[in-house]
Amino acid sequence: MSLALKLALAPLLVAQAVATRRRAPALPEADGSREGRVGEGDRLALLIVGDSSAAGVGVATQDEALAGHLPRTLAREAGRRVHWQLVAKSGITTAQALELVRQVRPVPADIAVAVLGVNDVIDQVSPARAVQQRAALADWLRHAAGVRHVVFAPLPPVHRFPLLPQPLRRVMGADARAHDEAMARWASTRDDVSHVPIALDLGPEHMAADGFHPGEPVYRATGEALARFIAARLMNPTETRS
Template structure:
């Protein structure tokens, strides 16, 4: 979609965004421990960094969220004892994620999983600037947190979010795809970073009650896909 058309539609888009924010229920982050150990065998330490999707908004407990599904699947697929830590906060952008990990007390980790990007789209961060922010996050984790590989989850198919009205849903979806494509191109240039495409169809049956955040089926599909990718990453063998 051209910038000119986006500018023409901007009054409608702003009105829809304000209305959507007002009527959307505010869901809590998932409860439960944000670190744990699962499985047996050689230890594999994993750090999960994220926004509301990392924090498990949309499900009641971390067991049902991304961290739970990822750690259980990874322990099984890799045959390793997975030591995991979750550092996540609702509403943060990729730039704010770097500030967050800098102030947290991080446990040692060989691999980091980043679940970020939707808030960059919401805040209208240009796609290349968002990639720069994620690159800065990856570089910091590699240099200061002992991480050997950073795995980036893809942006979700925002154009399928039930909460969003048209044309806001379509336009945000286009923006999200542009961000994700830029991220994939950048990750392909690095040996210590990867971007994991995950094909998933979203509708009200698999989303949270707000129609915006993932439900348990989405967390399960994404956690399992990310875990399988990590289990077969050559740098971690």
């Protein structure tokens, strides 16, 4: 969408955004442990970092969320004993995720999965700035947490979020695509970072009750896709921790 059209629509977009925030139910982060172990075999340390979609907003327990589906599938696909840790907070941007991991100081990990971006779109962070912040996050994880590879989940198809009215849905969807395309281009320039495109169905039946956050089917599909990518592309027994 052109800048001129966005500026012309700005008053309407602001009004729609305010009204949407007011009517959206406030959903909690999923209950349950934020670290665990699953599977048998050589040890693989997995760190999951992110916003509400990493924290499991939209489902009742972490077992139903990304932190449940991703380690389980990875353990099965890779034949590994996966030790996982979740560091996530609802509503944070990529820059805030970096501050969060700096505060938490997660245990060293082999692979990190980052689920971020929608709040960058909401806060009107530019795609270029968001890429810089993802690079800073990836670099910190590599050097301070010992991570050998950072996998970035794609931004979801925001243009299909049932909660959002038009034209807000169309504008936010276009912004999300621009962010995702910029992230994919950046990731292609690095051998220690990956961007994993995932095709998602996002009808109302796949979403949480608020029409904005993922439901269990989305967490399952995302976790399985990320796990299969890691198992097929990134597993190297000589580089995992004993």
